[in-house]
Amino acid sequence: MTVNPMTAQEVTEKILNNDQLFILDVRNEDAFQDWKIEGKGITYLNIPYFDLLDGVEEILDQLPSDQDILVVCAKEGSSIMVADMLSEEGRDVSYLQGGMKAWSEYLQPVKVADLNDGGELYQFVRIGKGCLSYMVISNSEAAIIDATRMTDAYVAFAENKGAKVVHIFDTHLHADHISGGRKLAAQTGATYWLPPKDADEVTFDYAPLEDQEIVKVGDTKITIHALYSPGHTIGSTSFVIDEQYLLSGDILFIDSIGRPDLAGKAEDWVQDLRDTLYTRYKELSDELIVLPAHFMTIDELNDDGTVSERLDTLFKNNHGLNIENEEEFRKMVTENLPPQPNAYQEIREMNMGKINPSDEDQREMEIGPNRCAVR
Template sequence: MTSNTDISPTEVAARLRDGDNDLYVLDVRNEDDYEEWNIDGSHNVPVYDQLSGGNTIGLEQSLDDVPDDAEVATVCVAGVISQRAAQVLRNNGYDAKSMQGGMRGWAMVYQAYDVTDSDAVTQIVRPGTGCLSYLVADGGEALVVDSGQHTEVYQNLADTRDLDIVAVADTHAHADHISGGRDLAAAEDVPYYLHDTDARELDRYTAVEDGDVISVGSYDVEILFTPGHTRGSISFLVGDALLSGDTLFVRSVGRPDLEGGSDVAREGATLLFDSLDRLADLSDDTVVLPGHFSDEEIRPLGATIEHLEANNELFGMDTKSAFVETILEDLPDTPANYNRIKRVNTGKERATAEAETLELGPNNCASN
């Protein structure tokens, strides 16, 4: 329960989404931590170490930059040091509250947006991680695609919409976040779908391949085999909407190097070019709904094939060799803990109590 000196991450996210200018988010973490991963629109006063040692002078000297007519939400790593910061602000006349759970709490926020270009699809956004998942619904039935590990989010959403979850699927074996797919499917006693190539050592899944369909109400959701980001990546065609996973993003494409060394990355980039070439053959007005976002602000996030061909440089490349070299020469930093996350999602390691912390940090699943 939230006290009168705390504010929940869900409320912070909702108010920022609504453009609430009366909320000022003050992050007191160290500058390097803030620059690596932060709440969009927040402000940084790097006094974490000082506050940890009981020194409040640095924060007090920075208060001139904090508007005194706004409600201030203080943020730290786990919501402890931010409580001290909020108290300092209250002692100086500010209306200040500490965001519960800090950035760890922020990573657990989920927001649902109905896709206006598709009657069947709801996009579920995690603003703290850059992850997107989906609920495909029709006729009282629902398919969950790329579930986060907090499975109650999808169960609650289905309940509020009077839907029965009839299937769960992943577009691939994720390397950036723990999948809740198998747990959700087990809880609902429904199939969990994944391409066999990405299943590795999993024993609770139903293999799907190119051309298979998953029935959801009157919809036949078609499986498209789109390897490259992983060797078993698939996309889901839902009428005129494409759930593209980590194959195709709005401004980039999936990176091909998270399964091995340079030879694997080159092979993956080659496969990815062919997969993108196949997606380019879809109708121009097909709406691409990706598995991640970076700093795009539009919600729900999506773009047509026609738009992406004109504006996504990598998707618009015509020459395979140039595409492969472009991908390999400018790969970003690897996602934090990606090897362990991948091991959990492929059945090689069991998720433990620290599973939530493995996901913390910026998303780096896109190329370039």
């Protein structure tokens, strides 16, 4: 029987189609419990590869014969070994090419909308880690918001669209993933904008992104309007694009809200978070479409693969926007928080330019889910 590699892109397409897929995850139990490939049609079996070194006979009857089987491990080596063993037993299986590392790094570009005058807005779904970044294209110019470190993907996409990257923004100093902003600016010559209140300690030059700043993309009417919205960090800034789309960064998500503790200042920033969500955002148009910087579960993906929702719908349905009592709100966002993202302090230092880890170390730092929200 044959063993085929399956790419992260192929797995993503199966998830977006709600296809059935059986995953034999051969990482150790802790790694599997912490973070795995998620999808509505996915079923799992987790048996560490080191328990299968003497043979796979014992698990054969636990594998379905009527579905695709994908063997998954951290980097691919162990999954190939196990897939080969299953193949020798007569089973047709695939392994995830590049393992969970490749899964963590894969970006799926999804079109959100056509904008004024032929402009386009794309959401880059980092499906393995739940990070969302954005590209606005207008009149041969492109702006990128909250870029991941896989910068080549954006450069190639913009080139393919015949657009030159001229502006790069981060909504805040990220703590869950490494920003690609600085690298992308060096690659493209674009201006790298950061909220100055988050950039006290950064070691490189940037353009300060102030409240109410308006940046144009292309020479049409597409504007990126900055809106100071602190709470997840003290500098957190949202963007209103083309007067229709609200990029909410890590302040507001589809089914959760931002956590204020990742820079160690939860108590100080609770009031900012409250003011942003309950006052500043309330003053915005109900009809804005919210585009957050993360999703937490695969259920937040729309049928077309985007992660987005109208602001008025979120005001109605998002629990974090419906806590009248301020004390109760304070408790929710400061107590019983989920674990912090893997290596979040090193990631913040890296994003400030203070440390410069190898590519391999950067991958290790980003292992696991993003964990930027409280529900």
